[in-house]
Amino acid sequence: MRKAIFFLILIFLGSFSVRAQDRVFFSSFSPETWEIYLSKDDGKSFQAITDHSALDYDAVISPDEQWIVFTSERSGIPQLYVMPLDGSAEPRLLIQSDSFQDQATFSHDGAQLAFVASHEGNAEIYVMDFLPDSMQDISAAKNLTNHPGGDFRPSFSPDGKFLAFSSDRGHAIRPHRVFPFAMDRIGDIYKLDLQSGNLDRLTEEEAWDGSPKWSADGKEIYFYSGRKNNQPAIFRMKADGSDVVQLTDSSHVGLSPELISDGKLAYTSVNQAADRVYQLTLDIQSQKVDTLYKGELDLFHPQRTKNGLWVAHGAKTAQEVESNQGGFPGSLIGAGFPILKNQDSLSLELTAIRRAFAAPPDPNGPFLVFDYFDQADPTKIFIEGATSWVWIALILILLSVGMLIRGLYLGIRNRKKIRFWKFLLAVLGALIGLVAALGVFFFFFLVDFMKFDYLPFAAFGLFLILGGLALLFYFKWKKAKKSTDSQSTLPAYLFRTFLVLSLLCIYLGFFAGYFFQVKPELYRVNYKTLESERIHTINPQSGIHPAFSTVIDLKYLPDGSGLLLTTGPFRGDQGSKATVWEYDFASKSQRNLTQMNKNSGFGDFSAAKDRLVFRSDKDGNFDIFVKENGVLTNLTKSPSRENFPVISPDGNKIAFVGDQNGKDVGGGIKTMDIYLIEREGENWSKPKQLTFTQTQTGHPHFSPDGEWLIYTTEEYGINDEQPLSQSFIFSPQMYGEIVALRLRDGKKVKLTHNKWEEGAPLWVKGLEAQ
Template sequence: MKQSICHSLLLTFALFSNSFGQSLERIFYSTFSPQGWDIYLSKDKGKSYKNFTDNPSLDYDAVISPDGKWVVFTSERSGIPQLYVQAIDGNYPPSLLIKSKSFQDQATFSPDGSQLAFVASHEGNSEIYLIPFLPDSIQDIEIAKNLTNHPSGDFRPAFSPDGQRIAFSSDRDHEIVPHPQFPFARQRIGDIYSVDISGENPTRLTNSEFWDGSPRWSADGAKIIFYSGRNGQNSIFEMDADGSNQHQIIEFSGPAVSPDYLPDGTIVFTTWQNEKDFKVMKFDPNSKEITPLISNGPDLMFNLDSHLNGTMVFHGGPYAANHGVPGNFGFDGDVLAKLPDTVSFAGRQVNVYGVRRAFVAPPQKGNTLLFYDANDIQSFWEFLKPLGYGVFWLPILVLGMFLSGLFLGVRHRKKISFWRFLLFSLLAIVFGLITGGTFLWVDTISPMPISSIRWIMGLMTIVLLGLTLWAYKRAIRSRRNGNEAYILSLSYSFLFGGLSLFSVFCTVFINQMVNSTLHFYQVDYVTGEKKQLFVFEKESDTNPANFSVLDSKVSHDGKAFIFTTGSFRANARTQGDLWKYDFETRLIEKLSDSPYNDGFGDISEDGKLVFRSGRSGYFDIYLKTNDETINLTQDSHRDNFPAISKQGDKIVFSSDRLRTEHEYKTMDIFLMSLKPDGTWTEPEIISIGSGQNAHAHFSPDGEWVIYTTEGYGINDEQALIQPIIFSPQMYGEIVAYNVQTKDRIRLTHNKWEEGTPLWVE
């Protein structure tokens, strides 16, 4: 239902724009935004519930006013998260509370209901603001008082029962650290603080190396409950109001976040399983019993708030459409995360679209088609072809040899020392690990071309066959001499022979072990109609581990689809290739010309090709004009994600060149311009602030650069957002930078990871 409503609204939007002759330029960016959240209301303490909102956009983080008459919640229906108010009784639509072009979220009422504290990005990063609660008025954000005034992020405010202090979480006192698995991402740590409602006397209450968040005061103001990851997973803790006596109060097998008190003293919290099935649970402090608050609740339930009269609100809903359907997008939900947001700046209007897909190619001029790849394989077992299951011969062989060594050792212990068979069993494991480990290394961990894998595994086959022949000859000689040790030598021959069979199998059938076909699709973002664009088979010498799509875009002239195949975490000398699909001829052309890591290409209207390559041993930016290819950034730094203007006179790219060898290397955006003599200027930094900056792209007229930045921090507690969706870096706002005036305009205000923006006509 919501999907059809969303498509109808999009179609109406498109027709409206065309009817007035408006052909606005468009910016598309990827977003990890979930789909389908509404506010739910219960008036009987959770025994039953119903939809309080029903909108295609996201509605979340609802709270009830102390008088029980109003619900304030965050909605993205205007294009950015903003606070809305709606009466609990009566059929009245929600109305905007605060006039602002910035992010607003995480509202909480003062005990007397006269004031509202909330999080907003009005002054750049997330701060705690205070404003009078006037449900019948729209107030300007300028009158709100900033209580925290700190360059780091501040989140999830909660009033003390006397209304004099506000507890909140903040990442202000911890260094931002690299993600343990994804080196491009950075992770934050938060603690609990409190501050007077005047903004004075900020006090740090916790000091943990894991996120402490979502504080809530007890009714008498003596205690604060919160969640913390300090014991290995997020659990519910309690402390005195001054920060002393911190201890875990709920023993629970799963994660637990977002705690709150019900009027009867019961504690509720949100938990989940396998990043799905989010539920609100309740904990009885007396019986220690933990039960679901609503046994038949929707699939997703988050952040419950309650009132003394038994009214409860929470947000959530059913799971989004299954992304496993062939041809669908990579993340759960519709193609577009929300209705387009028209942004006005510098005398122009641009429609901005959030797309649930990384590196989606935006439409050609005059149409509404998005282009993307979709791996139709749903699991590791589907990834393997029938011959791929042959790799399991190795662990079966090794286990069999290990057990046979022990069995033979016991059986022949009177004639042959048992330790010799025990040594054989141990060597079976060692040689099995060496053989399997070598194949795993060259095929997956440090993926090499198929020809190189065949050479290495072929040499290993020769060595193993030699060992097989040596052991077999020893067995024959021992048996002729009447030596019982022939059994041991024969066992070695079986071991090495089996390993050589595995090795030769990998050598011969390496190309027939896994599925390695890429499927590309097009989708109309207005109607939602999808169909296959083309199918692409890998080259015979390309390792399937180096055959993922890392980047895609439409050329500036709209005639071709450009994409990169490679490995996400590959080094400079690993395979990576750049390709072009011609929309008219349907021919695929390889644009890269080296066996090394080429990719992230962009073509100007006059035919200049800029791309990243590792052919020098380092990642550099290259420019190919006609038959000449030059290295524009020949140095030891990591340069990546280049883009060239439509006019061919400017190039932008990301680089860690301002970082030293002994620090965490974040990326900045650099600009180069074509000089009258045909050479290029030295790279000039155009991004500001600390953190990651990447994925720059030009406006069609070449006057603006858009890119993704971490410069504004995050807008919610990291521990609450990352479990909802795969989001290793939950930061990323889209910024537009004017090359001439140096003006910088923030285009997005959200709490989801957003990136890879592309600007088209």
């Protein structure tokens, strides 16, 4: 009996020691914090009217000035909330839905509310009656746009008959100008007749036109456009789209116009250099620009009532903190996170990491690891990263310059015996040789370092020319020396000068990879206490371009004993150098797992560490390789581009992304889908395509039980105007959402649903909790 009681007590106590939900970490390009601010003195000062750990933004005041509607992520997704303007009650959920809602705007009589929602798959504009005292279901909202493109920022005409909005429906999605792997969109202004349903396209430009606002008489529409040098500025046009006039110059950013009176408007301007956001006013007739608000807040999306009440959202300028060095300014953890997600048999704890790549989680504790190198100060690499090799190059350069000066000196000293113009011509020829040598070096080292491997060949070719000239003048010198010393001065000078230049050329070509070393540092941070410590300085790889020493992928080893990391360019062409490394915590040592003279990266181990998968160009294309029992196998052997391979914990499944069947979006870029390879006895299956979205898909990762894949996708489009979402943190892939895919039946569960770029998800087991 006593044994039975003791056993029951153990069971009871053990019930308090349970494993928490599996943990999912992902990168998030979201603001540190945003609150809603109200001004009662016509924009001179603002006071916070919300105070929540999650983001609050895009507020609007009802025409009767009794209510305020705003977007909040306090439920885990952006949803519309309503509260009395006098603050007499707490914010309350306005619309019942499990999907994104944002960008609310009132009709001028206050009876209706238009907003953006995506419960039907992508960003559409809906309208419903405004009932502040009750919560309506999203099914009561009417879809006004109903188009597969994204529709944003609705604005009612003063008479309530029309709705202006922006949409990306009229342009093909294309690769980003700077980041070709990212997809770029363009928006135009449209006008919808709410009675007939007729739709008019008001603008058609190769740059974003957005955030339309009507004039008081409904005859004109104000908006921003990037049509001049891709710099957003404020424009005005007639309500039919004619007579477009630029109101603010393109010397500064102009976004989110808000009419104060017929002759005066306010707008948002972003100063990237100062890292500040300003609210400016424009006198349309005099073109005088002034500052509306001069306080310490960075405010966005100002909205004004007819009686001079202003509402906006924002926060103080975020600063870098120790626990998030090298990440986005401000806190490491996204606002409002972690959150719990319980849906379709999944029970997950989601944590947004405010870095370009998610800091990988420790499978055994509340720790994250990230790499840091001070890229904000580009001179650091030339000062702290310089090695002794670079000083030899500088000596040769100074010696070459000295030879040029010596040539002028010899020309002056011997002008009575040898005409000065001959020496001047010799110095000019040597100068051309020096410029050519330095030009070749700087081109391959700074301008197009992805082709750094070609530097030795180009330098050697130039060496043959300069060395040949040195040899030619050597023989001329010896020949002239036999006749008279005075005639030998010029060829002797040319021989020595071109000899130095040829030595400089060969040194720059073959030793440039040793000049500078990038030494990224690894930091470990407790994501619950935010205490951080530096744990390792990554040993640079000698003989390669320093850009190839930066960290582009970082994971914990399955048992938590160390890290698996990749150094090199994120994408890179063939010839770029990327290497997979293993770092051991106990010995504090790192060793390369792949060839260092190839572009190999994004490695992943099975739980037993008996199989390593990675991508590499070692066979000429970007293929997926697996290494098991010391044998390396190319699993794909495809001319297509493949990347981001991961292996299931049991080592029997490999997922990756590839563009075999992707959509050609121009510029040699195709969209990527997820593929799966499975173990079949002693062999591996052919790749099976899992996603068919014709959009960008990337960064797959297996769940701890191997039954799910988590990944980031463009499938659902964007949820706000691109220039607005990119105005505070540049996010080239703002469409990125995190999705879980169940392998046995293809079931998809959307884990994030907002307007921030999110990606690089990692899924690990939960921690034991008492």
